[in-house]
Structure formats: C-alpha cells, structure tokens
Amino acid sequence: MKKKLLLLLFLINATIQSQTFVKGTMSPEISDLEYVILYQLKGAKQLYVTNVDINNGEFKIDFPENSPKGMYRLVYDMNNGGFVDVLFTNESIELKFDPTFPSGTLQFLSSEENIVYANYKIQTDNLKQKLDSLQLVCFRLKDDSTAIKFTSEYYKKTRQNYRETQTKFEENSKNMLVNNFIKASNKYYAPEVFSSPQLYLNSEKMHYFDTVDFENTVLQNSIFYTEKIVDYVFYLNQSDEVEVQNKLYINAINEVVDKIDENFALKSEILTTLMYNFSQLENSKLIDYIIENFYNKLPLEYQNLSDIEQIQNSVKFAIGKMAPDFSWEENGSEKSLYKIDNAATYIVVFWSTTCSHCLVEVPELYEFIKGNDKVHVIAVALENDELGFNHYSGKFEKWTNVLGLEKWQNSIARAYEISSTPSYFVLDSNKKIISKPYALEDVKEYIEKH
Known part of the structure; x- marks a missing residue:
C-alpha cells in the first residue's frame, strides 16, 4: 500500500x-x-x-x-x-x-529558444541598421571620393561582422525550433555598396526571398511569412503616382503568388492578409484583382466566403466604388439616384434639422454651389417627422431634397452606414464615389480643384 x-x-x-x-x-x-x-x-x-x-x-x-x-x-x-x-x-x-x-x-x-532568438535579433538588427545606414550615406556623398572610400571600407567590415554573426547563430541553434527563424531571417548584402538607389532597390527585391523556404511547416505556424510578404508588397514597391503604385502592387503580388506555388493553405492565408491590408488603404481595385485572379481559383476548401464578404463590405464606400442606389418620390413620381442625369458631379449630403452643425454648413453649401450648373446636390434630411424638413427644404430650391424618416433607421441612411451628420459623398456622372469629404471646407476644396 x-x-x-x-x-x-x-x-x-x-x-x-x-x-x-x-x-x-x-x-x-x-x-x-x-x-x-x-x-x-x-x-x-x-x-x-x-x-x-x-x-x-x-x-x-x-x-x-x-x-x-x-x-x-x-x-x-x-x-x-x-x-x-x-x-x-x-x-x-x-x-x-x-x-x-x-x-x-x-x-x-x-527558455533557451527565446533567449537565443532575442539575442539574435538584437545583434543582427543592429548590424543590419548599420549596413543600411552606410549604404544611404554613400548615396548622399555623391562625388566625395575620399569619404565614399572610407564608408565603403567600413561597410565591408560591418558586412563581414554580420555574416559571421549570422553563421554563429545558425550553428549554435542547430536542432532548435528557433533555427528555422534564424536561417530564414538571413539578409543578403552585396559585397560592395551600390552607386545608385535604384541598383540598391533592384538588389533588395532580387534577393528578398533567397533564404525563405515556403514549404517550412514551422514558419507556416507563425507570422513569419505574413510579415515578410507584407513588407515586400507594401514597403519595397513605392510610387507617388496612383496608377504606377497599383502596377507595382500587382507585380509584387504576382511574384509572391509564384513563390508560394501550390501551397494552397499558405496561399489562402497570404492572399487574405494582403486583401485586409488593401482594405485599410481602401484600395478596392487591388482587392478585386486578388479575388478575380487568385482567390477564386483556389480549391473551394481553401476559400472562406465570410472573410471575402467582410473585406468587400469594408471597402464598399471606397473611392471608385458605385454609391448605393436609392429612390424617393418627387411630384408624384418615383426618382432614383442612378436615373438622375443633370450634372457632371453630384454631392450627396446627409443632414438633419435637429443638427446644429448642419444648420450652419448646409445653407453655406447651398450658397457655395448656387450658380454651378456642373454640380448637383441631393440633400437627404434624416428626420423623425416632416416639420423641420418642410420648413428648411424650401430654402434649397435648386437641390433635390429627400426626406428620410425614422432618422438613423432610415433605409438610405443604413445603406450608406450614416452615423453622424452632416456626412458628404461626392460622385461622378456615373455615380461612382470620387471623394468622401470630412467637412464642408473639404467639399469646397475638392470642388474648387476639380
């Protein structure tokens, strides 16, 4: 016992x-x-x-x-x-x-794994920062040959130090989980500094994925791939021109998808992550591109319709998207946003006679637009009854005035997800959203520029 x-x-x-x-x-x-x-x-x-x-x-x-x-x-x-x-x-x-x-x-x-990884990141991040800074210094030195030579020699010594440090950590972490992250974090640095930023950027992109094995199951059970790819798509491909920027994004996405190849689980996760990032930028064009060219071509078991619905809902009011259609009654007949055709630009403004800001901004908007035949305003008054609407709307005789009863619960307000007044949407002649001004001054600025 x-x-x-x-x-x-x-x-x-x-x-x-x-x-x-x-x-x-x-x-x-x-x-x-x-x-x-x-x-x-x-x-x-x-x-x-x-x-x-x-x-x-x-x-x-x-x-x-x-x-x-x-x-x-x-x-x-x-x-x-x-x-x-x-x-x-x-x-x-x-x-x-x-x-x-x-x-x-x-x-x-x-935890030896975490201690090793923390020390690795501290030491190598410091050396990487030095190497990147030295390369940047060389760009700025231009014709100062003496300074360039000194900086170049310092770069070579630092590069050697980095390579030795990387090798040491790879060898000391053999048979450890962290070895997978250390090897994949190894960054390529050219033997010599580059003479121009474009050559440097070309090298960065060419060697970015050199040490990344997209079949590594350890890395798949982490955020390593996600962070690596997001950095590549969004930070190594930059332009001030919108169209050029979108082309750079598309090229980067194509390259990433090609690298992942037939790993459908990883491809699904990466595509979803990229779409969420583009939704933060309200870039619906790139979201549509990913869905049409890659996501919809995944085997069905790797598609998540709820993810796609959530992403698309988050950008349904993005610039370039069609504004939701709505209808109203006018002089005994039914009118609708999509069928109205009397201007090159439309402003849909949601306001209320119980909103003090609206009672200041909306009359000012009326005076600003009055006389501009290229712009037509559709003013949707969100009200609990007709009294205020009947009193004020008569003052805006050149506009289309729409009464939205039940205020926040009104179907038009809900379609546009209105939570405050005044709210503005600027549309082109096809009723696509071309601007979402925050305040009246933003509306004026946009109209004056365009």
Missing part, C-alpha cells in the same frame, strides 16, 4: 512539474491593464487559447496539455495594440518588459 501511495505521489508530482507556462512581469505596473490573452499564431490568424488576470503587474498562463510548438502572442492591451510574441517548445517561459515599450525592453529570463 505504501509503495502504491509513493507511486501515486510521484505521478502527481511529475504531472505538476511537467506543466509548462509563460510567466511575465510588466514594469512599470499600469492599473488599466487587467488581463493577458494568449493566442497561437498560425499564418495570418490568431487562434485564441486562454486568458488570465494581471495582478500587480504580473501574470502566469499555463499552456494547455499538448499545445503545439510554434509562435504565440501575449496580448495585454487590446486598445493600443500591446503584445509580445514568444516561441513555445514545451519549455516554460519567463519574461519581463515595459508595457509602454515592449519591443525595446523585452527580456527572457528562461
């Missing part, structure tokens, strides 16, 4: 000891931070795992049994995007950081 009790105690103790966790200390302590959420990072997705309260700036999260190895995210400030990422390999992790500046203060007290 005694032996059985000892065995039971041993098993209980072994189970307790085998429980892995991540333990953190945030200093200074911020009272507004109440809890930490643990997510598993898998491609472009954050998969919720669990959450715990923060007590006196400290927290401890137990990893669930059989948690997969990979990259995890600790989110401690949802409102301000506060988080730190960790590598999990069935070993407990202890860390500390300043929650107001996590990227520059994060320290790992335990």
